[in-house]
Amino acid sequence: MADPLYRDPAAPVAARVRDLLARMTLTEKVGQVNQRMYGWHAYERTPSGYRLTEAFRTEVAAFDGMGALYGLQRADPWSGVTAETGIGAADGARVSDTVQRHVVENTRLGIPVLMVEEMPHGHQALDGTLLPVNLAVGATWNPELYEEAVALAAAELRARGGHVALVSALDLVRDPRWGRTEECFGEDPYLAARFTEALVRGAQGRPAERIAPDRAAVVLKHFAGQGATVGGRNSAATELGIRELHEIHLEAALAGVRAGAAGVMAAYNEFDGLPCAASHELLTGILREKWGFDGVVMADGLALDRLVRLAGDPVAAAATALSAGCDLSLWDACFPRLAEAIDRGLVEERALDAAVGRVLALKFRLGLFEQPYTGERPAVAGLRELSRRLARESVTLLAHDGTT
Template sequence: MEKEAAYWNKALTVEERVEDLLGRMTLKEKVGQVNQHMYGWNAYKRTADGIELTEAFKSEVAFGDGMGALYGLFRADPWSAVTYENGITAANSAKAANAVQRYVRENTRLGIPVLLSEECPHGHQALDGTLIPTNIGIGSTWNTELMERVYGHVAAEIRARGAHVGLISTLDVLREPRWGRSEECYGEDPYLAARMTTSAVRGLQGSTPEELRQPDRIAALLKHFVAQGAALGGRNSGPAGIGERELREIHLPGMQAGVRAGAQGCMAAYNEIDGIPCHANKQLLTGILREEWGFEGIVMADGVAIDRLLSMTGDYESAAALALSAGVDLSLWDTSFTTLEAAVEAGKADPALLDRAVRRVLKLKFELGLFDNPFTDENIASEKVGSEAFRLDNLQAARESIVLLKNEGALLPLGKQYRRIAVIGPNADNIYNQLGDYTSTQPPGKGATVLEGIRRIAPAGTEIVYAPGSGIRSGTPEQLREALDVAAGADVVVLAIGGSSTRNFDIRFDTNGAAITTSGAPSEMDCGEGVDVADLRLGEPQRELARRIAELGKPVVGVVVQGRPHALTDIDPLCGALLCAWYPGQEGGQAVGEILFGHVNPSGKLAVSLPRSSGQLPVYYNYKDGGSRPGYFDLTGNPLYTFGHGLSYTSFACEGLVLQPAAISAEELEQGERVSVKVTVRNTGGTAGQEVVQLYVKDLEASVTRPVTELKGFSKVMLQPGESREVVLELGLEELAIWTADMAFKAEPGNVRITVGGSQAGDCTANLKITRGTV
């Protein structure tokens, strides 16, 4: 290792250190820095004495005389086959990370540290990692401040273990609920998703570049760029059948918000747009991302995605050159980038573009402080992983992610008159069914199921009886009979049903970790990556269970634990009250119990519309205005429950809407002036609770057709009974401009209707006038 080289000098700028190091590198060493070829769980093996690095790892280091990045050193799940018997626990993780860094420092010429990248779509996917609600629930909290704290805890856990980059799903917008990865989306609205993306970046990285070096921060790598949530037919990795206007209005705002928040990386999507695969799309990865927005981070490939370009190029070297030219900087598992040395020597790849990618990778390593200290304190993980502070914030996130859809006759909260409560359903007592996909192996006793939460919170003397009744997609007559017998003697039934993204060792996986399912084959897993469905209804055994339970004539409270918006049309009428719990994470059972018994007032609002039928899609709220929502001869076009809906155990009212100013010019908006939207929100009920004040706009005069309404602001406030508070939201160019007929982002003169309230319907409206000249 060249210890006296200038790139080790802390007094120099990052740029100076990068250029010095780049100038010393051979072609082989440069290729090594843009490769992330091996699965991290193959880099070690457990021994009686701890962790030992494998020959496979050493060979990867030798391949490039260094290693750009190592993915998933701590990953633990059925795909990696890592468990507590053979994996790395929190207590031993820093030792393993340090062993990786020490080997590379001592056995390569330049001693360049390794980026350790880890999955954290809803908490760190590692043994002992804390798992939070999946994104579809996070979006339903509408609480950006809380989520920034939660993501801060996630970062602290990962960095304490010795890793540096968190791969987190923030960019997919849920327009197609048949897609198996629906749970990874913050919702169907670009504004809400962008706000949550900002929270994720700030929580993981901090608010300033300097914070990235701190021992509790990691680099945020956002995925997937872009429009993967618009897959044709809901089929994973399918083409996105969208035009540029929809791309810019719906799918790009999340990444743009991430860039503004300082995100250090993004992952290209598997899909294609207008015939161009994302990994080959120079307009996206360089034109928009870098030249238009000024992004300076790294672009990582998705797993073996560059190799998929062989259908266009015919050989690995040309596929690597195509991705490199488009703007991909770092590979993931593919063969193509391992051929870059040969591609450059054969004239297929531009060496200047390789240098560009290497600079970006090295810059991130310097900004993380890895050249100054690549090692991690081996005692800190025991303090950070699974901390009580994280548990409490995670519990609050679970509480706020749960949406009360209906509550006929004030059935909830459950009172003391219900002395015998039957808890029925396949999602009542399975912790994995409330955690979602990309979930690590769980130790016994960690977290709380719905059944456990009910037992903890139920009033003293309440008898809780339980039967599963069915599986997610399977069921037997014996299970059904048992459930009916148990429910028959109860005063009220809590029906815990829904979906599951639970992976197990009996399901085969492809090279990317997606479940390989056979059409028509029974599986309890009905959501998650690679698990796309044509029918959004719950499995027939669950529907039969719900029908038969309802026939008993007992009050029924439905608790739907799910990762996608299921069509609950045949379930909804059977329940007097209905909770949507999404996948609420490890603390979700506790949160459900608290809400059922009134210890917590539900405050979640739907981040995505719930359809009535698969045949009705799409049902997202911000559809284009054609006079009325288009329907069908045999079915309304309206969803069962729409975006922004969510009930409370109290009531709220918004009043006194004032715009200051009531008129503003397009020129003033372009100069940074903003409109203040003031409203008073009041708790008109008898229970303390949180209300989400939502602001929607409708452009009444535009050069292109506009959605019927668009979310452009929100604020979540806690109010005691009878308490009122003034809420101030702001509208500026970002909220009021549109992509015009000539694809310019401008505020156009005309009238804009402003609606504010606790739902789309709103409580009050006002008219904002945008003028041509100065007002």
């Protein structure tokens, strides 16, 4: 018996997506747009190595698959993962492959899971090579050097089993009290746009249907205007007019989309009382219809749960986000209930199909159906030297002539 079309690497991505979608149950579709598990809850470190947790196995079984797993290798005070409990560079690919093998071999359709990792300035993991923060990178005014460094950072992430890099790029410094200003390239939209282009080209390569095994898909954060929240508070409301939004806060996003970014992340903040994750005008009207973006829109962490107050209940909140243009959740409890939203007539299944299709397309572009496992790869060389060069070029000397 011949393999199904979606298994044919020579077939166009769109045809493979259609074939696979036609074979999926509603439960399997909902599973593909969910990323509700923290990756560090998927494994336990043991005296002899690592083992998968029962919580992870239960999550995979609940939807007969898993769309994405966030932060398998993340280690920092926020996650609580330490050198004693986390995954080092020597074990990253092996643990990632163990996770992937369980998903591929224990689900009906064997759809690989996306391994999503934070890469704010290098892979946010034990033994990850650090680059200067974005604010320092912007001070270099050297996007070509940054592109070269990001290419190696993406290669390092892929060598450890990651597929998708979450990278801040779209926010602008508008209030120094905001605690995430170091994630911005600066206050200038032109500067941010040029470095966002360099980021996408470096991590993903030049626009192409396939993303190479030594490159990573990029999800650009945050769409949009999060740096302009009132009072310098994170994820608060904004007071932006249409002109300021388009001329300042959307410039970097447009540059990233034109460079071929695989995804964007809907921000926490609100415009006129409507959160970005619920804004059809922003996520569909501007992003998809006006700009022609066909990649994945990921919600920020727990952002969809915040829509419950707006929508009335978690099921309606899930329908609101899907209808607005969100494709993939992040840790929330709403998106797993999309089947209920469809049963209640709050959203049509074709809207879910469109979101699932975009997630599947990314998996095909990454070559995960043909090569789901990372295996042994040589260490990435040269990234530390590029990081030093970026750091040196970021140094800015200020002179005071004493006249003012």
